[in-house]
Amino acid sequence: MTDVSSDFTTSEMLEIESIKMHKKDLLEDIQKLKMEIENVMAEIQDFESAEENKLLEKGKQFSSGKKKFNMDPKKGMNYLVDNKLLEWNPQTIAEFLYKEEGLNKTAIGDFLGERDDMHLQVLKAFVELHEFSDLNLVQALRQFLWSFRLPGEAQKIDRMMEAFATRYCECNADVFQSTDTCYILSFAIIMLNTSLHNPNVKDKTTLERFISMNRGINNGEDLPEELLKKLYDSIQSEPFKIPEDDGNDLTHTFFNPDREGWLLKLGGRVKTWKRRWFILTDNCLYYFEFTADKEPRGIIPLENLSVREVSHPRKPYCLELYNPNSKGQKIKACKTETDGRVVEGKHQSYMICAASAEERDDWIESIRASITKDPFYDLVSVRKKKVINQAVHE
Secondary structure, three states: OOOHHHHOOHHHHHHHHHHHHHHHHHHHHHHHHHHHHHHHHHHHHHHHHHHHHHHHHHHHHHHHHHHHHHHOHHHHHHHHHHOOOOOOOHHHHHHHHHHOOOOOHHHHHHHHOOOOHHHHHHHHHHHHOOOOOOOOHHHHHHHHHHOOOOOOOHHHHHHHHHHHHHHHHHHOOOOOOOHHHHHHHHHHHHHHHHHHHOOOOOOOOOHHHHHHHOOOOEOOEOOOHHHHHHHHHHHHHOOOOOOOOOOOOHHHHHOOOOEEEEEEEEOOOOOOEEEEEEEEEOOEEEEEOOOOOOOOOEEEEOOOOEEEEEOOOOOOOEEEEEOOOOOOOOOOOEEEOOOOOEEEOOOOEEEEEOOOHHHHHHHHHHHHHHHHOOHHHHHHHHHOOOOOOHHHHO
């Protein structure tokens, strides 16, 4: 290979060497710049990724908060507020309860029914999100009772229906002379719905009786019969839709039980005692094999049943569920077989054993309270001087 350098002078050779050095420095600078750009890009990516993770984490926390709310409304709401996912002010909370998807309607009802000042403000803001203008009372009730499930406690129902009546009268100033009138008639409509559409109610309320039971409620005057007939016809043609809780998970039913605990149950066909987790809620007694089970092994509707303390030769502290009106007949109940089939229960009565006399007595008291509970009647009686015809409840 020819030595090219011999063709250059010494000064040219020095120039070439200088260019080479400069080129090397430039390449090193370019490399450094590339690395710096890569580092900056990595930092940007890390930042974006961190922000994305934060958003994902917030999303997960929000979803978790909703689940917590569905299981325990107060704890769930505290979790959402503590994690800065919700502002603790009535309007924001009300909009969350009114608009957010996937919230359990029973949990919403329980939260709205609480009596402390903040909950009362939330209830007011929640009711004001409903627009009742130019709706008749049944239409307004349909909208209102679809946005949550009315809780079972009389005082909670009273507060919620009072808020509803106030809002309806604000939106429709010329319909009733007072919110009391609206309150009483709202309950009369809810009870009419039960009377006309519950198959267990044999004595159905007629239009005449509905008109009669609402006499004098408009500040001592009668409401127009045409109005009452329109409300009656609306309920007769279409019952209230009670919102199903979001998701098919039966455990939604068991968020706020009247009572729960381990008891022993005597089998129907095979007379052996089995330990079961019992939950009393919504006038039903559910029993599970394990507390974590999502679906019950059996369901005992308490309608038409009675409960009493009984003695058993081998087990102390027993109570019995029985039908006082049809002795010898099987109680209408259902159970799940091990293969998953749902079958009719085989019991003419249910023998259940508690761990102590005190526990047995507490269960008997709770079951009796669940069987006889009718909050509507008491609330209307307080508001309305004359007694509403008992047949509505039968």
